[in-house]
Amino acid sequence: NATLVLIGILGFIACFAFSLGPVMWVLLSEIYPIKYRGLAIGIIAFINSLISSLVQLIFPWELSNFGNALTFFIFGFIALIGFFVMLKIVPETKGKSLEEIEREFVNN
Numbered sequence: 001n002a003t004l005v006l007i008g009i010l011g012f013i014a015c016f017a018f019s020l021g022p023v024m025w026v027l028l029s030e031i032y033p034i035k036y037r038g039l040a041i042g043i044i045a046f047i048n049s050l051i052s053s054l055v056q057l058i059f060p061w062e063l064s065n066f067g068n069a070l071t072f073f074i075f076g077f078i079a080l081i082g083f084f085v086m087l088k089i090v091p092e093t094k095g096k097s098l099e100e101i102e103r104e105f106v107n108n
Helices: 001-017 018-031 039-091 096-108
Strands: none
Touching: 001 018, 001 039, 001 096
């Protein structure tokens, strides 16, 4: 049903736009020193776009060769690994000023 697919896609985009979507840009603007912030955000935006393009290119091939279940299991497993890596590496920035965050990184 094309209408149901359209509603699903629009729902995903809407939920992503107010949850994980902007988090990357906010986090990047907080964790890099002001001196390198512009360059770092530019490099990471490029890497993000590159990985996104690779996923879009590989996804149809995976579906046709691995099937639905294994394809989504692979992406789910990668997301799970990413979750634990982020939990371990990314610092908590809630309630801290940019100067406090920078001091914390310099001390570590």
